[in-house]
Structures are given as structure tokens and as C-alpha cells.
Amino acid sequence: MNNLTKRQAEIFNFVKDEIENNGYPPTRSEISKMFGFKSPNAAEDHLKALQRKGVLDIAAGTSRGITLSAESTGIPVVGLVSAGGPILAEQNIEKTIPNNPGILAHGVDFYLKVKGDSMIEVGIFENDLIAINQKMPVKVGNIVVARINDEVTVKTLNKISDNLVVLKPENSSYSEIEINPKKDNLVFEGTCVGLLRDFS
Amino acid sequence: MNNLTKRQAEIFNFVKDEIENNGYPPTRSEISKMFGFKSPNAAEDHLKALQRKGVLDIAAGTSRGITLSAESTGIPVVGLVSAGGPILAEQNIEKTIPNNPGILAHGVDFYLKVKGDSMIEVGIFENDLIAINQKMPVKVGNIVVARINDEVTVKTLNKISDNLVVLKPENSSYSEIEINPKKDNLVFEGTCVGLLRDFS
DNA sequence: TCTAATACTGTATATAATTACAGTTATGAA
DNA sequence: TTCATAACTGTAATTATATACAGTATTAGA
Numbered sequence: 001m002n003n004l005t006k007r008q009a010e011i012f013n014f015v016k017d018e019i020e021n022n023g024y025p026p027t028r029s030e031i032s033k034m035f036g037f038k039s040p041n042a043a044e045d046h047l048k049a050l051q052r053k054g055v056l057d058i059a060a061g062t063s064r065g066i067t068l069s070a071e072s073t074g075i076p077v078v079g080l081v082s083a084g085g086p087i088l089a090e091q092n093i094e095k096t097i098p099n100n101p102g103i104l105a106h107g108v109d110f111y112l113k114v115k116g117d118s119m120i121e122v123g124i125f126e127n128d129l130i131a132i133n134q135k136m137p138v139k140v141g142n143i144v145v146a147r148i149n150d151e152v153t154v155k156t157l158n159k160i161s162d163n164l165v166v167l168k169p170e171n172s173s174y175s176e177i178e179i180n181p182k183k184d185n186l187v188f189e190g191t192c193v194g195l196l197r198d199f200s
Numbered sequence: 201m202n203n204l205t206k207r208q209a210e211i212f213n214f215v216k217d218e219i220e221n222n223g224y225p226p227t228r229s230e231i232s233k234m235f236g237f238k239s240p241n242a243a244e245d246h247l248k249a250l251q252r253k254g255v256l257d258i259a260a261g262t263s264r265g266i267t268l269s270a271e272s273t274g275i276p277v278v279g280l281v282s283a284g285g286p287i288l289a290e291q292n293i294e295k296t297i298p299n300n301p302g303i304l305a306h307g308v309d310f311y312l313k314v315k316g317d318s319m320i321e322v323g324i325f326e327n328d329l330i331a332i333n334q335k336m337p338v339k340v341g342n343i344v345v346a347r348i349n350d351e352v353t354v355k356t357l358n359k360i361s362d363n364l365v366v367l368k369p370e371n372s373s374y375s376e377i378e379i380n381p382k383k384d385n386l387v388f389e390g391t392c393v394g395l396l397r398d399f400s
Numbered sequence: 401t402c403t404a405a406t407a408c409t410g411t412a413t414a415t416a417a418t419t420a421c422a423g424t425t426a427t428g429a430a
Numbered sequence: 431t432t433c434a435t436a437a438c439t440g441t442a443a444t445t446a447t448a449t450a451c452a453g454t455a456t457t458a459g460a
Contacts, residue, residue: 103297105398
């Protein structure tokens with residue numbers, strides 16, 4: 001998010017949660033009640049700040065006229081880039097697509113656009129979007145997004161130990177990748193929790 | 201929907217669209233303005249009727265406190281059943297999942313849970329949910345949901361003419377299905393516009 | 401045929417909600 | 431130090447909104 005203060009982030013998250021849980025945005029009073037403000041103007045000030053910072057849109061003279069701005073809504077879609085740096089860096093984000101809570105069993109932190117055919121035997125095809133959860137512990141048997149020396153790849157995790165990690169492509173014409181995490185720089189970016197394909 | 205009158209359906213759809221487009225529900229005045237009512241009470245009456253019929257929930261004393269009820273939100277997921285009757289009949293609906301406008305390029309009328317392996321070569325696997333659009337014209341080359349004499353199947357449409365329709369499984373161990381629409385009862389239930397897979 | 405439900409108009413009012421203005425205190429940057 | 435920003439309190443006013451009550455005309459079902 002766009003350098004919100006801690007407090008602003010709290011307010012923002014409350015607004016977001018209220019929209020998600022209630023189906024409509026909160027009023028200034030409801031925000032104030034939640035945070036113990038004695039004046040609705042405290043909430044008003046925060047909303048204005050959040051609007052200034054571009055994460056909220058506020059319709060004037062409209063009760064509950066708060067919406068999340070385009071930037072703050074949506075889940076980023078990143079390409080399978082080989083470059084270094086954080087996978088969610090701005091320059092990697094191709095677009096964002098609306099959040100869809102409740103469709104997949106696990107939370108989705110970002111979507112990764114698949115390149116290549118190394119996973120076709122489990123039905124992951126080029127240009128599919130795979131939904132990635134960054135917080136789940138990586139587990140043998142799961143499909144993971146791994147970064148090996150700044151190269152990002154999607155494979156099934158087949159073995160994980162102190163000095164050997166085995167990543168298995170799901171395509172019999174490719175061979176397994178063996179990594180020694182002590183020698184090579186290996187980072188797990190997340191676990192694949194879903195797949196989205198758009199036929200068009 | 202639950203036997204709404206034509207007018208009630210119009211109001212309902214307006215409320216639904218407003219929530220989708222604005223991010224928050226309309227007021228009675230806004231509804232009245234839209235439909236040309238000279239009294240906000242006309243809207244109030246309709247909302248009460250929609251609440252009585254179970255398609256809306258209304259929070260008392262709350263501005264814009266309108267939410268779509270669980271039944272009226274969400275897209276149905278149906279199993280690939282062989283039984284006759286409409287595919288979206290209540291007994292076929294396994295569950296509903298939240299609507300996710302904007303993720304797929306085309307509208308989704310329902311999701312179909314895939315059985316079998318006849319489409320694995322295009323990455324459609326057993327238990328995948330394929331997103332179906334019922335309104336798009338069926339086109340050669342697209343993946344379609346077809347009902348042949350009360351049996352529902354998912355295949356690529358390879359040829360369509362007055363007396364021959366060819367459906368092609370995307371798995372080399374299966375053979376093409378040739379249907380004479382004049383002899384066999386063939387109905388296209390829709391076109392596959394997306395795919396959703398939950399790894400869990 | 402009677403009755404309930406539908407689909408409104410018209411009026412009115414309490415209250416829900418936005419939002420401006422005037423302050424206070426604390427903090428970090430110029 | 432000075433100034434802008436953040437994070438509030440407190441008050442108040444306008445307006446946005448929900449919602450009741452009293453009607454009327456039409457339609458659909460029992």
C-alpha cells in the first residue's frame with residue numbers, strides 16, 4: 001500500500017473488512033465506535049487522508065459512499081520473470097484482478113502467469129494464472145514457486161532437507177532439478193493453491 | 201430467482217447492479233429516481249417484498265443497509281450429471297460460489313464440475329470447475345457443454361452442420377463423437393469460458 | 401366474487417450521516 | 431526552531447435516509 005501510517009492502515013483495513021463482511025461501507029460513526037474515537041471527525045480526517053493517498057474513493061454527500069480505489073483492490077498478476085528482486089515489485093505487476101474471497105480454499109496473495117510446458121501433466125498450461133499463497137508452509141507434494149539464484153520457477157516440491165531440495169517438473173521430457181540450498185540461493189515464493197484459466 | 205414479479209426482478213437487478221458498480225447499495229430515493237417513482241415509499245414497498253421473498257437482507261435503521269441474501273448471490277456449481285431435466289435445476293446445484301466479476305473476460309452463468317479425463321490434453325482435469333457461459337453462440341473450436349439425449353458432456357466442438365455435429369475429446373485414447381442432430385436430441389448448454397482449480 | 405398482494409402517490413418525521421469549523425497534542429522533517 | 435502532518439476532541443448544522451401512515455388502482459389467486 002502507498003505509505004500509509006500504521007493507524008491509517010488500521011482504518012483502511014477496517015473499512016475493507018466492513019465492505020467484505022457487511023456488503024456496504026461503514027459510516028464515520030461506525031468507524032469512530034470501532035476505534036473508540038469520541039468524535040466522528042476523527043474518522044472523517046482519516047478517510048480524507050486515505051483518499052489523499054489514493055487508496056479510497058469517497059462520494060461527497062453520500063452516506064456510506066466509500067469505495068476501495070482500483071489500486072487498493074485486486075490481486076496482482078505477475079509474469080514469470082527471471083530478474084532479481086522481489087516478485088511483487090511494481091514493475092513486475094502486469095495487472096490486478098478483483099479479489100474473489102470464498103472461491104478458493106486458501107488465500108491468494110498473487111497470481112503468476114505461467115510460461116512453458118513443464119507442468120502440463122498436472123494440467124498447468126502456458127498462460128494459465130496460478131494462484132499463489134505466500135504464507136502457507138511449503139510442503140512436499142505441493143506445487144511451489146521457487147526462486148533459484150534469481151530465476152523463478154514453478155515445480156512440484158519432491159524432497160526438502162538441509163542439503164538437498166528436489167523440484168520435479170510435471171512433464172516427462174524434463175528432468176528433476178536438484179538444489180543444494182547451502183550452495184545455491186533458494187527462496188520459496190509461495191505455494192500454488194489454485195488455477196485460473198480464461199478461454200478467450 | 202424465487203418467483204419474483206417482473207417489476208420486483210427489475211428492482212432486484214438494479215440493486216444488484218448498483219452494488220456491483222458503485223460498491224455500495226442504493227437508497228430508496230435512488231431506486232425511486234431510477235424507476236421514476238414519485239415516492240420513496242414505492243421503493244420501500246419493493247424492498248420489503250424482496251426481503252419477504254428472501255432475496256435481499258435489509259438492516260433496519262441503516263442507510264444503504266441492503267445486501268443480497270446468500271441464495272441470490274453466488275454462481276451455482278453443478279455436477280456433470282447424466283440425468284435429464286435442466287442442468288441448473290435445484291437438485292443439481294452442489295453449492296454456489298461468490299460471483300467474481302472482472303476475473304474472466306466473459307460472463308459466467310454456472311460452474312460445471314468435470315468428471316473423467318476426456319479433456320486432459322487441454323488441461324481440463326477431473327474435479328476442475330469449468331466456467332460456463334450460456335449466452336455465447338457456440339462456435340467451432342470452442343469447448344462446449346453439450347447434452348446428447350440427456351447425457352451431458354464437455355468436448356471441443358469440431359464441426360457443426362445441419363446433419364452432423366462432431367465433438368472431439370481432447371485425449372488421444374478417446375474417439376470423436378458424431379451426432380446427427382436430426383436423429384439425436386442435441387442441446388448446447390453453453391461454452392466454456394474459464395477454468396478454476398482449487399489445490400487443497 | 402372476495403381477498404390478498406402488487407404497484408404505486410403523497411406526506412411527514414425521526415434519525416442517520418456527512419462534513420465544516422475550531423481546537424489540542426505529538427512527532428518528524430526542513 | 432518552525433512548520434506541516436498526524437491523530438485526535440468537541441460542537442453543530444445541513445442534508446441524506448429510512449420508514450411509518452393513509453390512500454388509490456390493478457391484478458391474481460382461492
